[in-house]
Amino acid sequence: MSSVTEIAAPPREPRHDVPRAKTPRPWRQLIGPVLLIVPMLASLLAVSLYPVLRTIWTAFTNTSLETQGSNFTGLANVRRLQHDSLFWQAWRQTLEFTAVTTLAETLLGLIIALALYKTFRGRGLVRAAVLVPWAIPTVVTARMFSWLFDQGGLVNYLLVTLHLVSSPVNFLGSTTLALPTLMVADIWKTTPFMALLLLAGLQTIPPGLGEAARIDGASSWDYFWRVRLPLLMPTLLVAALLRALDAFRVFDLPYVVTGGGPASSTQTMSTYAYNILFSGLEIGYGSMIATAMFVTEVLIAGVFGIFIVRRIRQEG
Amino acid sequence: MTAISPPLFRGAKREVRRWSFGLLVTGIAVWSLFPFAWQVITSFEPDRDLSRFTPTWLPVPGGTLQHYINVFEVKDFTPYILNSVVVDVSATAIALVFAALAAYSIARLPLPGKGVVLGLVLAVSMFPQISIVTPLYEVLISMHLIDTYQGLSGVYIGLSLPLMVYILWAHFRTIPREIDEAARIDGAGPLRTLWSVIIPVALPGVVPAALLGFIASWNELLLALSLMTSPSRQTIPVGIANFTGIYSIPWGDIAAASVVVTVPLVVLVLIFQRRIVEGVTAGAVKG
Numbered sequence: 001m002s003s004v005t006e007i008a009a010p011p012r013e014p015r016h017d018v019p020r021a022k023t024p025r026p027w028r029q030l031i032g033p034v035l036l037i038v039p040m041l042a043s044l045l046a047v048s049l050y051p052v053l054r055t056i057w058t059a060f061t062n063t064s065l066e067t068q069g070s071n072f073t074g075l076a077n078v079r080r081l082q083h084d085s086l087f088w089q090a091w092r093q094t095l096e097f098t099a100v101t102t103l104a105e106t107l108l109g110l111i112i113a114l115a116l117y118k119t120f121r122g123r124g125l126v127r128a129a130v131l132v133p134w135a136i137p138t139v140v141t142a143r144m145f146s147w148l149f150d151q152g153g154l155v156n157y158l159l160v161t162l163h164l165v166s167s168p169v170n171f172l173g174s175t176t177l178a179l180p181t182l183m184v185a186d187i188w189k190t191t192p193f194m195a196l197l198l199l200a201g202l203q204t205i206p207p208g209l210g211e212a213a214r215i216d217g218a219s220s221w222d223y224f225w226r227v228r229l230p231l232l233m234p235t236l237l238v239a240a241l242l243r244a245l246d247a248f249r250v251f252d253l254p255y256v257v258t259g260g261g262p263a264s265s266t267q268t269m270s271t272y273a274y275n276i277l278f279s280g281l282e283i284g285y286g287s288m289i290a291t292a293m294f295v296t297e298v299l300i301a302g303v304f305g306i307f308i309v310r311r312i313r314q315e316g
Numbered sequence: 317m318t319a320i321s322p323p324l325f326r327g328a329k330r331e332v333r334r335w336s337f338g339l340l341v342t343g344i345a346v347w348s349l350f351p352f353a354w355q356v357i358t359s360f361e362p363d364r365d366l367s368r369f370t371p372t373w374l375p376v377p378g379g380t381l382q383h384y385i386n387v388f389e390v391k392d393f394t395p396y397i398l399n400s401v402v403v404d405v406s407a408t409a410i411a412l413v414f415a416a417l418a419a420y421s422i423a424r425l426p427l428p429g430k431g432v433v434l435g436l437v438l439a440v441s442m443f444p445q446i447s448i449v450t451p452l453y454e455v456l457i458s459m460h461l462i463d464t465y466q467g468l469s470g471v472y473i474g475l476s477l478p479l480m481v482y483i484l485w486a487h488f489r490t491i492p493r494e495i496d497e498a499a500r501i502d503g504a505g506p507l508r509t510l511w512s513v514i515i516p517v518a519l520p521g522v523v524p525a526a527l528l529g530f531i532a533s534w535n536e537l538l539l540a541l542s543l544m545t546s547p548s549r550q551t552i553p554v555g556i557a558n559f560t561g562i563y564s565i566p567w568g569d570i571a572a573a574s575v576v577v578t579v580p581l582v583v584l585v586l587i588f589q590r591r592i593v594e595g596v597t598a599g600a601v602k603g
Contacts, residue, residue: 030427032421033426033427033428036420036421037418037422037427037433039413039417039418040415040417040477041433043411043477044436044437044474046470046474047448047452047473047474048440048443048474048475049440050455051447051449051450051451052451055448055451058450058451112344115337115340118337120341122341124589126341126345127589127593128585129345131586131592132348132349132352132582132585133352134585135531135581135582135584137534137552137553137556137577137581138553139535139537139552139556139557140556140574140577142557143355143574144355144574145351147354147355147567148351148354154354156369157369157370188347192348196593245442248444249445249446251446251538252537252538252557255537255538256537256556270444270446273446274446274449274538277449278542287447287450290446290450293446293447294443297443301442
């Protein structure tokens with residue numbers, strides 16, 4: 001499937017049949033192309049690669065801005081991580097957040113993509129409307145949902161007026177409801193992105209297939225389950241992977257809406273690491289948490305990668 | 317529609333389907349627009365109305381601009397906006413140049429190891445921000461760039477590059493090869509070809525690349541929070557995140573500030589809506 005190879009791994013280039021420039025020696029031909037990617041490589045090296053490697057190294061030291069120490073301590077931070085119940089709580093909550101939002105966003109995104117694929121009057125307007133949540137800064141989304149789900153906010157007014165609850169619910173002050181509320185905010189903000197990717201995937205399916213299925217007497221339900229969904233699957237998996245990797249890094253929402261509370265019930269890996277690094281000033285241990293995150297991200301990508309490769313193999 | 321009784325007329329059934337589809341589409345639009353619309357409404361309502369449990373649905377009559385006045389005069393939000401504009405515009409402009417050069421080389425020149433380069437670019441985009449923040453902090457301190465426009469802007473260049481390179485690459489490679497050839501015959505070197513031929517032709521990809529990069533920087537919180545240490549240098553997301561009142565949460569002021577920083581973005585996205593959809597999905601659609 002073209003769409004997967006596109007996003008997941010760089011596809012093979014079509015051969016260059018452009019006549020080469022009139023430079024005599026082959027190595028001189030390479031100078032130009034290589035020089036052109038130098039600024040990009042230098043930026044990525046300085047801003048992403050070097051810092052990540054440095055963080056992994058620091059994770060095995062006791063670097064702290066408070067004690068001014070900075071010695072290699074081997075696996076001491078790993079052992080501390082193992083017994084840090086707050087870390088495991090944050091880890092669990094982050095995985096929960098990632099799983100629920102990714103699943104919901106994929107399903108809702110699919111419904112929206114299927115609806116927007118059809119031609120109808122005002123489709124351009126609805127497509128534009130769907131992009132609005134995506135354009136809004138996450139911090140603003142966070143503030144919006146804090147207000148909507150406030151005890152004196154609109155959601156509580158509607159719940160009370162419709163007699164669904166007897167008194168306003170303290171969504172963000174409850175250890176059981178705060179995390180789900182953050183999930184709702186994330187789902188609202190990110191479903192459009194998902195719908196966009198899936199819409200692109202739907203558009204690669206030849207419309208003639210639908211025609212053929214109808215002539216063969218297949219219902220539109222059959223057509224969806226047996227033709228469209230299998231063909232869309234690779235795109236769906238890649239989009240879900242991108243989403244999951246992003247959801248796993250969630251920082252802005254809990255930082256702004258709940259500050260990780262109440263009772264750490266919305267603490268995520270990112271906010272927990274941030275607290276250790278910038279409030280506790282324990283750079284060594286904080287780096288270990290960041291490294292644990294990095295490793296989990298790689299694992300998530302690996303699991304999806306296996307699924308995707310298998311899918312592609314199945315289809316030959 | 318109540319016409320779903322026993323004799324299922326084809327017409328009636330079609331009507332039901334048409335109506336439920338209309339309902340679905342309307343639902344999608346309302347779900348997407350309502351929360352922000354509510355923020356806009358909130359920004360025009362006086363505190364007296366906001367503190368009542370029963371909401372005031374429309375700020376007319378009795379609307380107020382007080383929250384907007386508070387944002388600019390009491391909270392002095394202008395520096396945040398200026399800081400964001402300086403950092404994000406410079407970062408986007410420079411990243412766009414770097415990304416165009418790299419994408420051109422990967423897509424159209426005989427660069428060795430293209431696949432590896434592109435794979436590296438994509439892998440880098442998956443790094444969690446929290447795992448790069450402390451080394452960046454140390455590096456910027458040692459270069460005396462902490463708390464400066466150049467420092468944060470430089471970081472944002474690196475962060476927006478992967479997506480930009482990918483989008484531009486996806487567009488550049490669809491341009492017919494004959495164009496390069498024609499340019500070369502006219503005596504144009506690679507840079508000249510990129511600037512006067514490829515970029516104008518690939519403009520539908522350049523616009524979303526620039527816009528997506530800009531939006532990513534405009535919305536970024538974690539690094540801005542950590543690398544801009546003095547309040548006078550902080551950017552909009554930090555300003556919104558730290559927006560607090562003395563006695564109670566100033567919902568109206570927050571709403572007004574949100575509207576001010578979001579409306580330009582929403583307008584940009586709506587203007588370039590088609591281009592963005594095409595740009596983001598180019599890689600997936602064009603095989």
